[in-house]
Amino acid sequence: MAHRLLSWAGIGDPQRIENASIELHGESMRAIGGACAEAFTTNWELEVADGWQTRALHVTVRGFGWSRSLDLTRAPTGDWCAAVARHGEIDLPEPGLDDPGTVAGAIDCDLALCPVTNTMPIRRLRLLDRDVADTHLVMAWVEIPSLRVLRSDQVYASAAPEGKRRVKYTSFSRNVSTHLTVDADGLVIDYPELARRLRPEPAH
Structure with a gap:
């Protein structure tokens, strides 16, 4: 087991x-973390089963006078379900997953603004x-911060220009196409226009 404690700005x-505390277990991982933004904070816990397949994601968002929580789980059959709770009033879309059929075939969750959830496809595909x-x-x-669960069609591929560990990443729903710089564990160092690791560890 390897343990990593990482931060991104x-x-x-x-x-x-x-911030994230990550335990890597061969072909799986567990992670806990959270973020602090100007108007809200997030806390999350991620469980990844063998084969780098998402088992569960638990997220809580708190703002001034309001909060929301989401328990998103994937069954061994591949079916997704979501349980939500909310307190206070905020002008945001409703949290949760309206139609599980929209994410049929998904193996991964992807938590907005969080670089940790890019690791599962990187490791599973052996990029x-x-x-x-x-x-x-x-x-x-x-x-984030609504905790609405949506389908996202994405593309991952290998890309290692100039000897660096990089991954080609595209998200069609968010019109993003870029290259992620990652470390030997497949954890993001630099995600252009989103986040950059603080005090990145040297490549090895």
Whole structure:
């Protein structure tokens, strides 16, 4: 088992800091973390089963006078379900997953603004170990701060220019196409326009 304690600063929003404590177990991981932004805070817990497949994501968001929580789980059959709670009034979309059919076939969750959830597809597809062409994936994407769960169609592929560990990443729903710089564990160091690791560890 390997344990990592990491932090990222938001790009364009450097006051937003994401922290994560991560346990890597061969072909699975557990992680806990959270972030502090100007108008809200988040806390989350991620459980990833063998084969780098999402088992559960638990998220709580708290603002001034309001809070929301989401328990998003994936059954061994591949079915997703979500339980939500909310307190106080805030002008945001309703939390949760309206139609589980929209994320049918998804193996991964993707928590908005959080670089940790990029690790599962990177490790499962072995993007750092071999040359992998564009691979289309469906994600159960969790919007922050609403905690609405939406389908996100994404592409991952290997990309290692100039000897660096990089991954080609595209999200069609958010019109993002970029290269993620990662470490030997597949954990993000630099996610252009989103977050950059604080005190990044040297590549090894």
